[in-house]
Amino acid sequence: MARMKFLCDADRCIDCNACVTACKNENEVPWGINRRRVVNINDGKPGERSVSMACMHCTDPPCAAVCPVSCIYPTDDGIVLHDKDICIGCGYCFYACPFGAPQYPQVGNFGSRGKMDKCTYCAGGGGDEPSGSAAEFAKYGSDRFGQGKLPMCAEMCSTKSLLAGDGDVIAQIYKERVLKRGYGSGAWGWMTAYHENIEV
Amino acid sequence: MTFLVRIRLATFVMLLLGLMVAAPAVAQKLGPDGAPDPSASVTSERNLLKQFPRVEGRIDIPDTKAAVLIQPAGRTWDYFHEVLLHWGGAVVILGTIAMLGLAYLIMGRIRISAGRSGIKILRFKSFERFSHWLTAVSFVILGLTGLNITFGKIVLLPLIGPDAFSDVSQAAKYVHNFTSFSFVAGLLLIIVIFFKDNIPEKVDLEWLKQGGGFIKNKHASAGRFNPGEKAVYWLSLLAGIAVSVSGFLLLFPFYGTNIAGMQIAQVVHAVVAVLFVALILAHIYIGTLGMEGAFEAMGSGEVDLNWAKEHHDQWLARQLAGEERQARPSATPAE
Numbered sequence: 001m002a003r004m005k006f007l008c009d010a011d012r013c014i015d016c017n018a019c020v021t022a023c024k025n026e027n028e029v030p031w032g033i034n035r036r037r038v039v040n041i042n043d044g045k046p047g048e049r050s051v052s053m054a055c056m057h058c059t060d061p062p063c064a065a066v067c068p069v070s071c072i073y074p075t076d077d078g079i080v081l082h083d084k085d086i087c088i089g090c091g092y093c094f095y096a097c098p099f100g101a102p103q104y105p106q107v108g109n110f111g112s113r114g115k116m117d118k119c120t121y122c123a124g125g126g127g128d129e130p131s132g133s134a135a136e137f138a139k140y141g142s143d144r145f146g147q148g149k150l151p152m153c154a155e156m157c158s159t160k161s162l163l164a165g166d167g168d169v170i171a172q173i174y175k176e177r178v179l180k181r182g183y184g185s186g187a188w189g190w191m192t193a194y195h196e197n198i199e200v
Numbered sequence: 201m202t203f204l205v206r207i208r209l210a211t212f213v214m215l216l217l218g219l220m221v222a223a224p225a226v227a228q229k230l231g232p233d234g235a236p237d238p239s240a241s242v243t244s245e246r247n248l249l250k251q252f253p254r255v256e257g258r259i260d261i262p263d264t265k266a267a268v269l270i271q272p273a274g275r276t277w278d279y280f281h282e283v284l285l286h287w288g289g290a291v292v293i294l295g296t297i298a299m300l301g302l303a304y305l306i307m308g309r310i311r312i313s314a315g316r317s318g319i320k321i322l323r324f325k326s327f328e329r330f331s332h333w334l335t336a337v338s339f340v341i342l343g344l345t346g347l348n349i350t351f352g353k354i355v356l357l358p359l360i361g362p363d364a365f366s367d368v369s370q371a372a373k374y375v376h377n378f379t380s381f382s383f384v385a386g387l388l389l390i391i392v393i394f395f396k397d398n399i400p401e402k403v404d405l406e407w408l409k410q411g412g413g414f415i416k417n418k419h420a421s422a423g424r425f426n427p428g429e430k431a432v433y434w435l436s437l438l439a440g441i442a443v444s445v446s447g448f449l450l451l452f453p454f455y456g457t458n459i460a461g462m463q464i465a466q467v468v469h470a471v472v473a474v475l476f477v478a479l480i481l482a483h484i485y486i487g488t489l490g491m492e493g494a495f496e497a498m499g500s501g502e503v504d505l506n507w508a509k510e511h512h513d514q515w516l517a518r519q520l521a522g523e524e525r526q527a528r529p530s531a532t533p534a535e
């Protein structure tokens with residue numbers, strides 16, 4: 001069984017935001033919600049890096065643990081999905097998420113939150129809707145994973161900075177890159193998400 | 201030498217000095233083969249997290265709060281919420297209920313030792329009772345809906361299933377959000393109305409020395425409120441303000457808070473709320489089951505004269521004196 005993960009090779013990321021656009025387009029993500037984003041660290045300083053970040057589909061996901069209605073769960077492939085029919089929009093998964101992945105559409109006055117939305121690894125939803133159905137697409141977005149494809153963001157990445165796939169495979173690719181070019185700023189977020197680091 | 205030349209010379213010397221200082225730093229950024237080493241000054245996640253608990257940067261999308269890249273504190277908050285709060289909350293609340301049950305078994309209901317006199321005296325005016333019950337009803341609703349968020353998935357979810365539990369929790373969330381306003385209104389009223397009578401006074405020390413009326417054959421004098429009631433007042437004031445402020449911070453996400461601020465607000469809200477529930481459980485016990493004649497003070501507003509004599513003798517004396525003065529307005533000669 002594969003364990004699906006994301007890895008952003010920050011030494012290759014050029015802050016082009018194509019992954020952000022690809023995600024929004026592929027999943028028809030509503031206004032105000034960005035399932036994926038690119039953050040520039042130390043902008044304009046030596047050693048500046050850009051990192052593309054979305055839901056990391058954590059090992060032992062904190063969002064799933066704290067959810068008061070238990071609507072978030074990891075699949076057999078380690079993809080963290082949620083059921084929007086069960087979600088109550090309380091915001092707890094946002095407090096717990098180390099990567100700022102969960103977001104909520106504004107549904108009323110004050111800060112009242114609607115159903116949580118986040119990256120699904122392009123694997124559709126965690127609800128009752130049949131896989132690949134229009135109802136599932138409207139609620140959660142594309143189910144590329146069900147067709148044997150990887151997330152659109154990683155597939156579109158022009159510099160192949162953003163890697164998606166089985167954790168061991170993408171870790172190996174990253175290791176080889178680091179060995180070949182002689183440097184690497186590390187697998188951003190891996191320690192927090194997967195309790196492991198890629199040592200080269 | 202002209203002034204301009206002198207300036208040029210000075211600049212040149214400065215540049216030279218600057219180079220001498222900077223040269224080793226430049227040299228360090230070159231690899232062993234003389235080529236620039238791109239990893240020499242690179243930012244690493246580990247170093248960034250050593251300097252600051254979060255990795256933050258610049259972001260191009262309008263949602264600037266998404267510029268927080270990694271905040272490992274989320275896992276700490278998860279541990280607080282799932283382990284510390286579940287165990288701590290359960291121990292505190294169930295422990296309080298057990299203690300109160302034990303108190304009932306040992307002491308039983310505190311009776312009016314002289315029996316009822318049948319004469320009633322007004323203890324709480326209708327507006328005071330309204331303020332109390334506004335706060336009380338809000339508190340019970342907030343308490344139950346709040347406990348559902350923390351313990352519902354353990355207690356209620358297995359009983360009614362995920363769909364029904366989701367509907368209940370969704371409604372509970374909105375009820376919790378909107379009841380907060382009536383709770384704060386009631387809390388502010390209570391704070392103002394009862395402030396004067398809850399200022400500690402000399403007789404409170406005496407009351408404590410006499411064992412607060414819990415020791416038989418010992419009479420503990422008290423004013424309108426005894427130290428036990430005053431403790432409930434001041435603790436409710438502190439806890440009420442703490443849950444209100446932290447609650448409104450959570451109700452308006454990112455208004456004056458960031459992710460760390462909201463985590464702290466949630467911890468404060470949860471811890472204080474659990475302790476507040478324990479305090480109010482004790483308050484409910486002594487006001488209903490624990491003492492004969494106590495509930496009617498907040499129920500009808502009138503208490504039995506003998507109850508007042510036993511628990512609030514100084515207040516009763518003042519009330520009766522006041523009534524006498526009112527009943528005989530011509531007692532003082534109008535010269």
